[in-house]
Amino acid sequence: ILCRSGYSTLMDLRACGKKALIVPTPGQKEQEYLAEKNNGRFGFISAVQSGEKLKVHLKEIENLPEPLAAKSNIGNFIEDWLTNFSQSLQVK
Numbered sequence: 001i002l003c004r005s006g007y008s009t010l011m012d013l014r015a016c017g018k019k020a021l022i023v024p025t026p027g028q029k030e031q032e033y034l035a036e037k038n039n040g041r042f043g044f045i046s047a048v049q050s051g052e053k054l055k056v057h058l059k060e061i062e063n064l065p066e067p068l069a070a071k072s073n074i075g076n077f078i079e080d081w082l083t084n085f086s087q088s089l090q091v092k
Contacts (some may be wrong), residue, residue, distance in 0.1 A: 005035035005046065006042070015077055017067050019043030021057050043067035 001020035003009050007030065013020050022044050024031035035046035043064050047057045 002054075005031045005038070010034060010038060010044070013044070014042050014067075017043075019061055019064050019067055020045075021054070021061050021073060022046045022051050023054075025049075 001013065001018055003013075003022060005022035005024045010022070010028055020037065020043065022035050024035040024046070030056055035044075038044045039046040043061075043066070045057050045060050045064070047054055
């Protein structure tokens with residue numbers, strides 16, 4: 001998969017256990033940050049849009065092991081995440 005490095009895109013890929021070459025939109029600081037932080041993690045490799053090395057990076061993606069899906073059932077994944085998030089907000 002070749003895609004932008006937007007937050008919801010990365011969450012969807014992670015939940016489904018898909019590897020991808022993530023390319024931030026130039027000038028989009030959040031996408032640039034997320035691409036940098038996720039480079040080499042969860043089956044993601046980041047690249048700049050210039051395109052010079054995109055073919056090389058696509059080959060690198062082919063050689064990565066398949067990442068594990070966050071959960072096989074996305075509904076359970078979301079429910080667990082919301083439970084953990086709400087628990088983290090409770091005052092201790």
